[in-house]
Amino acid sequence: MAEAARGPGTGPGFRGIWAGSACSNLADGIGFVALPLLAASLTSDPLAVAGLTAVHALTRVAAVLGTGLLVDRADRRRLLVLANLLRAALFAGLAALLALDGLALAALYAASALAGVLELVSDGAAVAVLPRAVPARDLDRANSRIAGTQTVLDGFAGPPLGGLLFGWAAAAPVAAAALAYLGAALGFRAAPGGRRPAPAERPGPLREIGEGLRWTARHPVVRVLVAVSAIASTAYMIPFSYLVLYAREVLGLGPAGYGLLLSCTAAGALAGAWAAPRLAARAGYRRSMAAALLTGAAAFAVVAAAGHPAVVAAALAVYFAHTLVWNVLAVSVRQRAVPAALLGRVGSVTRMAGLLGLALGSVLGGLLAGWLGMSAPFGVAAALFAGAALVVAAAGPAFARWERERAGE
Template sequence: MSIGRSFHVLLTANAASNLADGLAFVSIPLLAASLTDDPRFIAGLATVYALVRLLVALPIGVWVDRADRRTLLAMANLLRGAAILALAISLLVGVEGLVLLYVAFGILGTLESAADNAAISLVPSYVHDRDLDRANGRISATQLVADEFVGPPLGGLLFAVAATMPVFMMGGLWAVAGFLALALPRALKRSATSSELSAPRAFWTEAFDGLRWIARNRVVGGLALVGALASVGYMLPFSILVLFAQDRLGVNETGYGMILAVSALGGLAGSFLTSRVRARFGYRMTIATSLLTGALSLFALAMTTEPILAAILLAIYILHAVVWGICATSLRQRLVPDELRGRVNAGSRVLGLLGLALGSIAGGALATIDLTLAITAGGAVFIACTVLALILIRTTDGQPPTAA
């Protein structure tokens, strides 16, 4: 059964945006490497990108709830396209430098946060509740194909032809995503709540409304807590995975890339399986089982030295992450009031980003003792996530609860 034309327009816009993201994943670091051979300045791009997304998450949540989300999604993508095209033109005429690249990357991080939040908040406006799992699965599959399979190799190929070529293509793709968003119908008018009818409140008071709502709602708060802890568990192994692959599995750069490509196939499978599994077993058991699967896959990974087996285990791990992510997103979309959806998304995102940072730091520290220790610790964290999910996330007949 078709989900609907409006959702497919949104999905196509998301696909164009994700392809640009995939190009950026390869071409921006390559541009940095062409300007400096200092690894600190190259790695600093990722640091700036992460910090910007963390700092702007809560303010953007307010704007997603205040503004027309379709217009916000369109403008975020159009502005990303304009910013990256300006960078491409600057490079083409010989105006280049790391400062320019850092500024561009900071702008892209800000606008990506706005586009992502607006898009997630828009999905329930175009999709029935019963189809949310399927819709989010398609979004996840599109993102995986664009980010993992198409974007990075295409970006490398275009960069080999001309350094500015992937940058121009990124600008064009984000512009296409912006114009497609403008083709979306306006979402149904949201009903005004008593808080919206009262006098306007301070911006930062509104920004923290999402976190306060998360803290009061058992299920969504549980999802946020599990999500933050799962982010720690994710980064514990992935922050040192390249070292594990080289030292423990004995693979070179090409072998490491192949392992990552195989692992992405697991995520693709998870994108298509989630809606069926959730319909059969309900959110609570699907989430708990997926988190337990992630734990077991990491425990097994820590014990193996075989590259092929490691690739299969990582594919199972990524499958679990996609299943968990789709279920968590669908539950939030069902349970969070429309007028708070952007701020709750933002609050959950902040907790997840903090978890990623903590996991990365802890993973590096544990790896100085033993590489497998970081991976085993990740498995232990996912065991804790499984227990929390069983305690905090309640469902009835496979459907989410209607109240906290």
């Protein structure tokens, strides 16, 4: 493949995936701010506003395995284009309702739920199609570039842009997100296409989903990634479920200070995306991933012991650097280890583990903060990350065997 010989960033397939991901992440960042602001403009009931996030999360949990099957059954390029065209149409419809003063809270709930499902489809297809655009040896660099761009647009650019546009007109950020999703659809048109040949007798959807679950459970490396995803997602959400209260009550930060604290985390994530392929090249996947998890544990331990805003900001930046190292390398391992026909379903198993971990961590975070105080749950999360690092370290023989098998790529 000529594009493979040139490496990531030079071929049209990768550039299309990169551009499409950039536009969709910008739209996601705008929507992340705009939709709750719209809900708050429609009702003053805190439970009703929080329900928007709950509906978004629960819909994703319910749909994630089915969207993984769809990614494996359909032409992934067409799926990417269609999912983002539908998101563009969805947000354009919301903008039209706002312009006509006809937006109801129920419509906003429905839009949030549908957007969550389409996000799963788009993200799953983007991960699954990337190995067709770049050679296996370049997946680390390709995933790093995509993750770094996501950090800049979804973390730095999208949310403040959404807030500024909402201050100008309520429909403005929604319309801007629609245009960005349209740009994503145009970018993804350059992604590699091709439908997986259907078997003569296709099993039912439940059996195909079960095939992905069984393959994941049997693979000694991928099942470790799934287990660690569940542990790490739980550990992450334990303190982040109440971080805004911790920032106010422990650090003494107001809204502007809290926003600055979050911007420091995005800076750390950008550094982690840059470092990930370099660490893997020097130390290998297992060592790099275990070291990243230990770094996350150390960062949360520092937060648990500190109470100074500058120290906490630095520690959280280090924490998010570890997160990006883990995410980039875990995705690369999965893309290299999983057969192309199963990438959607196996990826959906990992996402399911992560989503369930986030839900569990949200509950535990509130309970632990009430029982132990605002700082101690960071220590609990640090212990979980240390345990996750031990899980990766214990899988050393499996990782070594897998890396030897893939050494010739």
